[in-house]
Amino acid sequence: MLLELAxxxxxxxxxxxxxxxxxxxxxxxxxxSIGIFGESLKAAVMKNxxxxxxxxxxYPNFQEGYTYIExxxxxxxxxxxxxESVTPIRSDSSLIVYRExxxxxxxxxxxxxxxxxxxxxxxxxxxxxxGCVVGKLLADHLSLKVGSKIYLDNNECRVSAILxxxxxxxxxxPNFAVIxxxxxxxxxxxxxxxxxxxxxxxxENVEEVKSTIEKTINRKDERVVVFELKIIVxxxxxxxxQINLFLIAIASVSLLVAGVSILNVMLISTIERTKEIGVMxxxxxxxxxxxxxxxxxxxxxxLIGSTIGAILSIFGGILIDYALLKDFxxxxxxxxxxxxxxxxxxxxxxxxxxxxxxxxxxxxxEPIEALRYE
Amino acid sequence: MREVIVELKKVWKVFKTKYYEIxxxxxxxxxxxxxxxxxxMGPSGxxxxxxxHLIGCLDKPTSGEVLIDGISTSKLSDSELTNLRRDKIGFxxxxxxxxxxxxxxxxxxxxxxxKGVSRDERKKRVSILLEMLGIxxxxxxxxxxxxxxxxxxVAIARALANDPKILLCDEPTGxxxxxxxxxxIQKIKELNKKENVTVVLVxxxxxxxxxxxxxxxxxxxxxVDVT
Ligand SMILES: Nc1ncnc2c1ncn2[C@@H]1O[C@H](COP(=O)(O)OP(=O)(O)OP(=O)(O)O)[C@@H](O)[C@H]1O
Ligand SMILES: [Mg+2]
Numbered sequence: 001m002l003l004e005l006a007x008x009x010x011x012x013x014x015x016x017x018x019x020x021x022x023x024x025x026x027x028x029x030x031x032x033s034i035g036i037f038g039e040s041l042k043a044a045v046m047k048n049x050x051x052x053x054x055x056x057x058x059y060p061n062f063q064e065g066y067t068y069i070e071x072x073x074x075x076x077x078x079x080x081x082x083x084e085s086v087t088p089i090r091s092d093s094s095l096i097v098y099r100e101x102x103x104x105x106x107x108x109x110x111x112x113x114x115x116x117x118x119x120x121x122x123x124x125x126x127x128x129x130x131g132c133v134v135g136k137l138l139a140d141h142l143s144l145k146v147g148s149k150i151y152l153d154n155n156e157c158r159v160s161a162i163l164x165x166x167x168x169x170x171x172x173x174p175n176f177a178v179i180x181x182x183x184x185x186x187x188x189x190x191x192x193x194x195x196x197x198x199x200x201x202x203x204e205n206v207e208e209v210k211s212t213i214e215k216t217i218n219r220k221d222e223r224v225v226v227f228e229l230k231i232i233v234x235x236x237x238x239x240x241x242q243i244n245l246f247l248i249a250i251a252s253v254s255l256l257v258a259g260v261s262i263l264n265v266m267l268i269s270t271i272e273r274t275k276e277i278g279v280m281x282x283x284x285x286x287x288x289x290x291x292x293x294x295x296x297x298x299x300x301x302x303l304i305g306s307t308i309g310a311i312l313s314i315f316g317g318i319l320i321d322y323a324l325l326k327d328f329x330x331x332x333x334x335x336x337x338x339x340x341x342x343x344x345x346x347x348x349x350x351x352x353x354x355x356x357x358x359x360x361x362x363x364x365x366e367p368i369e370a371l372r373y374e
Numbered sequence: 375m376r377e378v379i380v381e382l383k384k385v386w387k388v389f390k391t392k393y394y395e396i397x398x399x400x401x402x403x404x405x406x407x408x409x410x411x412x413x414x415m416g417p418s419g420x421x422x423x424x425x426x427h428l429i430g431c432l433d434k435p436t437s438g439e440v441l442i443d444g445i446s447t448s449k450l451s452d453s454e455l456t457n458l459r460r461d462k463i464g465f466x467x468x469x470x471x472x473x474x475x476x477x478x479x480x481x482x483x484x485x486x487x488x489k490g491v492s493r494d495e496r497k498k499r500v501s502i503l504l505e506m507l508g509i510x511x512x513x514x515x516x517x518x519x520x521x522x523x524x525x526x527x528v529a530i531a532r533a534l535a536n537d538p539k540i541l542l543c544d545e546p547t548g549x550x551x552x553x554x555x556x557x558x559i560q561k562i563k564e565l566n567k568k569e570n571v572t573v574v575l576v577x578x579x580x581x582x583x584x585x586x587x588x589x590x591x592x593x594x595x596x597x598v599d600v601t
Contacts, residue, residue: 001480001487008475279471282432283532284460284488286453368433371471 002289006296013269017301020258020265024305025312027255028347032313034251035339037320038244040330042237048167049233051118054084054203056210057171057227058196064222068192073217073224077198080212082205087114087197089172092189096178097151098142105138106177107152109185114197119174124161128181131160135175152178153188170229171197206230248339255346259354262301266294266358270365277362278370291363298355299348306347310340379539379572380406380429385438387424387595398424400595401438408539409570411563413583416592422576423544425592429574430463430542431455443539460489464533464541464571466562468548470525472517478504478528479513485535503531507561523554530561534571541565543575547582559585 124146547555591599
C-alpha cells in the first residue's frame with residue numbers, strides 16, 4: 001500500500017515526475033551507451049591480440065654479450081612439457097634486387113606452418129621449397145608480383161606468395177621482408193637463431209613456462225631474455241579500462257544533474273505535503289514510515305528512468321558502434337551488457353541518495369507543526 | 375466503578391517564539407472518565423486545541439503530566455507516542471484532513487495498515503465502519519469528490535479504525551452547515567453510547583452542550599467553569 005501511495009503521489013505531480021525521470025534516463029543512457037562503446041572498442045582492439053597472449057619471445061641477452069640462441073638451449077625449451085610449439089627464427093638483412101630496382105630488407109628463415117598460422121596471404125600460395133614469400137610493403141616498393149624473380153645477395157629466388165599487410169607485431173615484422181626456407185637461408189647468411197617464439201598450451205601456464213626457461217638456460221649466466229606478450233596485452237586492456245572509466249565519469253555528471261533535479265522535486269513535495277505528513281503522523285505513522293514513503297518515491301523515479309535509459313542505451317550503443325566501428329556485434333557481449341546494468345545501478349543509487357535528504361527532512365517534521373501548516 | 379482514562383496534572387504549555395512567550399495552558403488539572411462525553415468551550419485562543427493536542431500525544435506539556443490509560447506520556451519516545459496515538463486515540467479535525475491520493479476505503483484502512491492488520495481483517499472492518507456511518511457507496515471515491523459532511527464521516531470512520539479508547543474532535547462541525555453539523559454530532563454521540571468511546575469535543579456551538587456529560591470552559595489557558 002505504501003508503494004501504491006508513493007506511485008499515486010508521483011502521479012499527482014505528473015509533469016515534475018516525468019521531468020525527473022527524463023533526467024535520470026538521459027544519465028543512465030549516457031553511462032550505458034558510452035560504456036558499451038568503450039568496451040566494444042576494447043574488444044575490437046583486443047581481438048587482434050587474441051593469438052599472441054600465450055606467446056613468449058626468447059631473445060639472446062645482448063647486454064651480456066650473447067648475440068644468438070644456441071641449439072642446445074632450443075632443445076631444452078622444446079623439452080618443456082607445457083609448451084605447444086617452439087619456432088626458432090633466424091634473420092639477417094640482405095640486398096634485394098628486382099630488375100633495375102634494389103633495396104635492403106630483412107630476410108627471415110621460417111617454416112610453412114608458422115607462416116600459415118600467423119600471416120594471411122594476399123596472392124599466391126605459401127610453399128617455401130619452391131619459392132620465397134614477400135611482405136606487402138616490400139612487394140609494393142619493388143612492384144613485385146607472384147612469379148617475379150628476385151635476387152638476394154645474388155642468389156636467385158621466385159616469389160611464390162605475397163602476404164597481407166600485418167598490423168604491429170611483437171615478434172617479427174614481415175611487411176618489409178623476404179621469408180625463405182631454412183635451407184635457402186643457409187646459402188645467403190650464416191646468422192644464427194636470434195629469436196625463439198614459444199607458444200604455451202594454456203594461458204595459466206605462461207608464467208610457469210617463462211620461469212622454467214629462465215631457470216634452465218640462465219642457470220649460470222643470463223644468456224637469454226624472456227619476454228611475455230601477455231603483459232603487453234594486459235597493459236593495453238588496462239589502458240582501455242582507464243579510458244572507459246574516465247568516459248563513464250564524464251557521463252555520470254549528467255546523472256549528478258538528474259540527481260539534483262530529483263532532490264528538487266522531492267523537496268518541493270515535502271513542503272507541499274507538510275500537512276499530509278502531519279495527518280499521517282497523527283494517525284500513527286512512524287517517522288520511519290514517512291521516510292519510507294519518500295524513499296519509495298525516489299526509487300520509483302529512479303527505477304523507471306533507469307530502466308528506460310538502459311533500454312535506450314542498448315540502442316545508443318548499437319548506433320555508436322555501428323557509426324564508429326562498423327560492427328555492433330560487440331554490444332551483445334556479457335562484458336558490454338555489464339555497463340547497462342552499471343548504468344541502472346548508478347541511476348537507482350543516485351535517485352535514492354537524492355531522495356535521502358528530503359525523506360529525512362519529511363520524517364523529522366514535528367506532527368503538531370506539520371498539522372498546523374497551511 | 376468509575377475509571378479515569380485521561381488525567382492532566384498541573385499542565386502548563388508555553389510556546390516560545392523569537393519575540394514573545396505565549397502561555398497557552400496555565401496549570402490545567404483535569405480527569406476524564408472512561409465513556410465520558412466531554413465538551414470543551416471557550417473563546418478563540420483560549421487553548422482548546424492545545425489541550426486536545428496534549429491529550430492526543432501530538433505534543434508534550436512544558437511542565438506537568440499527562441496520563442493516558444494510566445501511562446505517563448512524558449517519558450515515552452516519539453515512536454512509543456506514535457504507537458499510542460495509533461492504537462488508543464482517534465482524531466477528527468475541522469478540515470477533515472483526509473489523504474487526497476487515497477480513496478475513501480483506503481483512507482479508513484490506513485491506520486490499520488500502519489498497525490499491521492491483515493488485509494482480510496482490514497477489509498471487514500472498513501466495510502463495517504462505512505456501513506455504520508452510512509457512506510458505503512462512496513468507498514471507491516476520492517475525498518475531493520465528496521461533500522463536507524461525507525468527508526467528515528470518512529474522517530470519523532478513519533478515527534475509529536483501530537477501535538480507539540479516546541476520540542478527540544477539534545471543531546468537527548466548524549466547516550459544515552448546521553443541519554449536517556447536527557447529524558455529525560449525533561453520530562459521535564451514538565458511537566459514544568454504543569461503543570463506550572470516550573469523547574472530547576471542542577466546539578463553539580452552545581447548542582451542542584446538551585450532548586455532553588460535562589462541559590468545561592477555558593479562558594486564557596485556565597479552566598474557569600465546569601457544568
Ligand atoms: N505552535 C505554536 N506556536 C506559537 N503559538 C502557538 C502555537 N500553538 C498555539 N499557539 C498559541 O497558543 C494559544 C492557544 O492556541 P489554541 O490553538 O489552543 O487556541 P484555540 O482555543 O484552539 O483557538 P481557536 O478557537 O481559534 O481554535 C494561542 O494564542 C495561539 O496563538
Ligand atoms: Mg483551535
